[in-house]
Amino acid sequence: MLAPGGQPLASFGDRLLAYLIDTAIVSGVLLVLFLPAFLFFWFRLFSAMAETNPDGTLVEPDPGVVFTELLLPILLLQAGLFVLMFGVYWLYHVEYLKRDGQTFGKKAMNLRVVPLDPTHSLDRRMAGKRYLVQFVGGSLVPGGSYVDGLWQLWDKPWQQCLHDKFAGTVVVKVSR
Numbered sequence: 001m002l003a004p005g006g007q008p009l010a011s012f013g014d015r016l017l018a019y020l021i022d023t024a025i026v027s028g029v030l031l032v033l034f035l036p037a038f039l040f041f042w043f044r045l046f047s048a049m050a051e052t053n054p055d056g057t058l059v060e061p062d063p064g065v066v067f068t069e070l071l072l073p074i075l076l077l078q079a080g081l082f083v084l085m086f087g088v089y090w091l092y093h094v095e096y097l098k099r100d101g102q103t104f105g106k107k108a109m110n111l112r113v114v115p116l117d118p119t120h121s122l123d124r125r126m127a128g129k130r131y132l133v134q135f136v137g138g139s140l141v142p143g144g145s146y147v148d149g150l151w152q153l154w155d156k157p158w159q160q161c162l163h164d165k166f167a168g169t170v171v172v173k174v175s176r
Contacts, residue, residue, distance in 0.1 A: 001157065005118035007172035009159050012152060014109045015171055019149070021105030026092050033088070034081055041077055045070065089135050094127040112174045116158065122169065129167035137163075 001009045051059040061070075097103055101112040101122045113130070115122055138145030148162040155161075158170045 001159065003114065003158065003170045003172045004116055005114060005172070007112075007114070007174065010109075010111045010171040010173050012159075014111055014173065015152070015161075016149075018103070018105035018109040018111050021108050022092070022103050023105075025104055026088060029092075030085055030088055033084060037077055037081065041073065044073075086136070090128075090131060093131045093135065094124060097130075098122055098124050098127040106171075110174050110176060111171055113164075113169050113171055116168050116170055126167045126169055130163045130169060133163035133166045134161070 003009055053059055092103065097106075097113060101114055106112060113122055113127075115126060134145075134148060138148055152159045152161045152164075155165075158164070160170055164170055
């Protein structure tokens with residue numbers, strides 16, 4: 001099948017491999033960014049758990065101290081990492097994608113995101129809509145990412161995922 005601009009539509013397998021490549025890249029970047037915070041917290045947690053009294057017994061933690069020195073930092077760390085994660089995903093899947101319609105995974109699989117209307121070019125608004133449905137919606141709605149990704153298998157005529165439908169885009173196969 002052909003997209004409105006005349007290019008062949010991307011297959012499910014190509015799109016899945018591109019997604020897996022992109023996920024591996026972004027996950028690697030996030031791991032590098034998250035690791036210092038996790039290591040800091042890990043060492044702080046175990047040094048607090050290993051505190052002993054002069055007689056060698058473990059110190060019983062005060063419930064107020066447990067909240068302020070353990071639970072609250074965990075919650076703040078998690079919130080900060082959540083914001084960082086969505087920021088990195090935004091940079092990769094919106095700012096990088098809008099340049100030429102390709103991420104590293106899409107380049108590796110010779111795919112490009114293009115607007116359904118061939119007279120328009122991919123812009124930040126379209127890429128942002130794709131991101132919101134694919135990542136934010138897929139993260140917050142149980143099973144949403146599966147429904148979104150598999151939607152292309154029965155969508156006619158453009159084989160769009162839900163994030164493509166919402167943004168008015170289609171993924172096509174391009175030559176090198």
